[in-house]
Amino acid sequence: ASYGPWLWHQDTDGTDLDAEWVADMATAAPDARFWSSPLVDMGVGNEFTSVYTRGPLAVHALRKQMGESRFAALLKGWPATYGGKAASWDDFVAYVNKVAGQDLTPFVNAWFRGATLPAAQFLHPGGIGN
Numbered sequence: 001a002s003y004g005p006w007l008w009h010q011d012t013d014g015t016d017l018d019a020e021w022v023a024d025m026a027t028a029a030p031d032a033r034f035w036s037s038p039l040v041d042m043g044v045g046n047e048f049t050s051v052y053t054r055g056p057l058a059v060h061a062l063r064k065q066m067g068e069s070r071f072a073a074l075l076k077g078w079p080a081t082y083g084g085k086a087a088s089w090d091d092f093v094a095y096v097n098k099v100a101g102q103d104l105t106p107f108v109n110a111w112f113r114g115a116t117l118p119a120a121q122f123l124h125p126g127g128i129g130n
Contacts, residue, residue, distance in 0.1 A: 002051055002052045002055040002056050002059075003055065003056045003059040003060065005056075006020065006056050006059075006060065017060060018064075018128050018129075020060075021057060021060045021061075021128060021129070022128065022129045024056075024057055025057060025129060028053075028054070028057065029117055032116070032117075034050070034053070034054065035054070035114070035115060035116050035117050036115050036116075037049055037050045037054075037115065038050075038112065038113050038114060038115050039051060039054060039055055039058055039111075039112045039113070040089050040112050040113050041089075041113070057111075058111040058112055060128075061107075061111050061118075061122075061125045061128075062096070062104075062107075062108065062111065062125070064125040064126030064127075064128045065100075065104060065107055065125035065126060066096070066099070066100045066104070067126070070099050070100055070101070073099050074095070074096060074099045074100075077095070077099060078092070078095060081095065082095075089112075093105055093108050096108060106122070107122050107125070110122040
């Protein structure tokens with residue numbers, strides 16, 4: 001949900017989300033505290049912390065890694081497939097992999113489960129920020 005405003009700004013005022021991501025990452029990357037709380041299984045009392053700041057960066061990274069058409073398919077397909085049903089994080093990762101047509105588990109884990117800045121091989125998805 002915290003990526004929704006990014007999409008809204010992209011569509012309504014033409015915000016360049018890659019530029020937004022690069023600017024936010026320039027501030028976040030050197031801050032170890034920013035990365036210290038994972039976005040999945042973050043612990044009791046931490047559910048509504050980094051999802052608002054780190055979450056959009058991770059979702060945009062996933063978008064760039066998957067590519068536009070596959071990310072759009074993910075946004076439409078996930079609720080169509082799992083709407084009204086219980087789904088786990090592992091279900092989500094499996095669905096991402098299916099839609100992406102490749103195993104993105106290490107990438108997703110680095111961005112969503114990790115408690116440090118993602119490793120170099122995951123840091124510039126789709127060439128963003130290079």
